[in-house]
Amino acid sequence: MEFAHLSVLALFCLTVVVTDASQSAENYWQSVRPNTPMPKALWDLLQPYSGNNLPIKAEEQKQYWTVFFEHDLHPGKKISLGFDKPSDNQPSGVARTWDDKASQPFGARTWGEKARHNSIHHFCGKPSAIGEDKYCATSLESMMDFAISKLGKNIKMVSSSFAQNQDQYIVEEVKKIGEKAVMCHRLNFENVVFYCHEVNATTSYMVPLVASDGTKAKALTICHHDTRGMNPDVLYEVLKVMPGTVPVCHFVGNKAIAWIPNLTTVSESDHPCVI
Secondary structure (H helix, E strand, O other): OHHHHHHHHHHHHOOOOOOOHHHHHHHHHHHHOOOOOOOHHHHHHOOOOOOOOOOOOHHHHHHOOOEEEHHHOOOOOEEEOOOOOOOOOOOOOOOEOOOOOOOOOOOOOOOOHHHHHOOHHHHHOOOOOOOEEEEEEOOHHHHHHHHHHHHOOOEEEEOOEOOOOOOEEEEOOOEEEEOOOEEEEEOOOOOOOEEEEEEOOEEEEEEEEEEOOOOEEEEEEEEEOOOOOOOHHHHHHHHOOOOOOOOEEEEEOOOEEEEEEOOOOOOHHHOOOOO
C-alpha cells in the first residue's frame, strides 16, 4: 500500500535536519489555494517547537478526551472537560475524562510529557486498530495527500476552539457536518508530526458550547458507531460499556484538525478550508 510505504519513509525523514518547515507549508498552501490565507488553526499546528515548549501544554490535556454516549449529545447538556480525575462513584453516562495512565480510544497518545521519551515508531509503527486506517504525516502536503486519498479533492478543514481555563460547558447546539472524516492530531514532538487516521463508521459534529461566565467555544466532536477497535479498559472505566456495543462520542482538542467532504455548509467561524 502506498501510504504504508510512505509511513516507513517518514520515520527516517524525521532524522533529517528540518529547514524552514513553516515557509514550505505556506508555499504549498499557496500552490493549492492561491491568494487565500492559511487558516490560523492550521498555521499554528504547523509551527516547530523547541526545548520545553512542546505543542500541547499540560492545561490543554483536559480537552483530550471527554467521552460520552451519542444520545447525550444534545442542547442543554452539561459537560465537564475535567481538570481532576473523576471519582470512582461518579455515575456512568456522564461525560468524563480519564487519567494520564489510560490511553486514547483509537491510536496513539497525542499529548503529554511521555511523548518526549517515546520514539516516532511508538506512535506510528504499531498496527492500526480495528476499523482504523492511519498515517503519520510530516508535512502539510503529505497530510492533505492522505486526506484526499480517503475523501477526494473536495474537502474542507474544521477544528475546535476551546477557551482557555474553562472546563464547565453547556451544549448550545449540535451541527452535523459529515459522515466521514480524516482526523490529524499534532503529536507532542518538537518537529512537526501529525497522527492522521480515518476510522470506520463515524459521524462528525460541530458543537457550540457556552461556559458559566458566557465564554463561547466550539467542540469538534466525533461519534464512533463501530467501537470494536476502542480500548476496552478505557471504555469500561469511563462509560461502563465494552467495545462493539453502543455508539461512543468524544471531543477533539485544539491541537487537532479534521478534513471532511465539502458537502455541508459550515460558517466561517467553524474554520472551513475548501481545497
